[in-house]
Amino acid sequence: MFSGSIPALVTPFRNGYFAESDFRALVDRQIEQGSSALVPCGTTGEAATMSAEEHFHVVKVCVEQAKGRVPVIAGAGSNDTAVASANVRAAKEAGADAALMVPPYYNRPSQEGIFRHFEAVAQSAEIPIVLYNVPGRTVTDIQPVTMARIVTAFPKVFVGVKDATGILGRVSEQRAGCGPDFCQLSGNDETALAFNAMGGVGCISVTANVAPKLCAEFQAACAAGDYARALTYQDRLYALHVAMFTDASPGPIKYAMSRVIDGFPAELRLPMTEPSDASKAAVDAALKAAGLL
Template sequence: MITGSLVALVTPMHENGELDWTCLHNLVEYHIREGSDGLVIAGTTGESATLTVQEHCEVLRRVIDQVAGRLPVIAGTGANATQQAVHLTAEAKALGADACLLVTPYYNKPTQEGLYRHYKTVAESVAIPQILYNVPGRTAVDLLPETVARLSILDNIVGIKEATGIIERGAEIRELCGRDFAIYSGDDSTGMELMLRGANGVISVTNNVVPKLMHRLCIAALQGQREDAEAINGQLQGLHKKLFVESNPIPVKWALQQMGLIKGGIRLPLTPLAENHQPVIRQVLAQLDLL
């Protein structure tokens, strides 16, 4: 089971929107050096929705080859078309990913039965560990615990990234699916509490900016050390919140640019962080001595 602080990695781009392979390479080494417990590549924060299939697979290939087993690499391979999700997941397996993260099909608004059949099809088509990803605030569909329980019976569906921010949801999934089913928080603001109540880690946007602190937070929370976890999380609450003043990954890419880790590229329809939001991001970065 993959545990701890897993970074939902941004995909660096040049100002013209072309992928920045040099920055991507440097970011991967930064996270290995700073203590991230795993890399989640080409997910929501990685702007998967605006990558071509060829770019998506090339990002995965480069990162997996570079990491060379030093960290687990989880490939984002979800899609709103089931056969495309099968294709991306098969590509990730062929490239050597450790697991795949599959967001619920967005825009289509499938029923619970449709979600079940979608994930069952991918699981039965590609023999690689697969993590469900529930983020109804972005997809307009909620993968309910009862459906998660049905899916957890399938051998290679090994966990879920639960991004509703509802702490009780994690406990319900744990009760239905058992201890061997991994639960990851997909909401930084509530991630600590979810881990203290039995989740296995967090797939984090905040980790892009403060990987070392997020690693320490996860260690404390996973070991049940509430006082230590709360002390670290208290330092990060401002960052957890301000990184969502506009749609993710707009604020986190701007923050990383200010830190000198990436350039300012982002793809339409996303736009660079609005000027009126820049001071609040700069303030929390300064408070953490990141500027």
């Protein structure tokens, strides 16, 4: 259902408020440069700092600006099952094609609790859901057996996963448990080449915010089975992938965008802060290595 280079969009702010015109321009830039879908209000979009009203306003703006040219996958996770269900409904009402959903964070439910959470969400879901497994942030890991159980129980609801575990063997394990048609998307840019070689079909990317054309061309090479060509893109982009996490994200990616896109605001919302000078230097060097500066 989803494949290719899919940016986890940043949310631009000016003076503390959503910068709608900057965001609309970003959506257009992404689509024009080859991104195959868009993810508003994920981790990179600073969704944790938004009210529910603002969150789904951003989603609606993304849908409006995309104009059906590419699918929109709205961030919709919560550690409260009832809120997660409401978020999926709100994503649909905003016009999103699908929702992206982490397992409950902070609460640390058991694997049974994770299954029951998604079982409850599935009961009222009217759009597909892409699972988002990112234990480094949620402290909750959807084990492959649990993922297979979720997908087998609700195959029309749970259509894919953004896998940010960093465990490449999971691709094969999840392929065996969830089937070859289950859409596996890397959640880590730096390992997307290996992820795709093992059966992945794309990446929900941080780097694609600043290098959409290069990321789209990289994914196209992978899809064509031209891994020699894909490796040249990997070598060109690797330092940039790493630089995006030389300080707390999305600080480095917003700084990178302000360097490449004239007038783009690098403003962050607390508790996120401006990246360090060392991080900025790493980003600058990586942008130059990628040919973007």
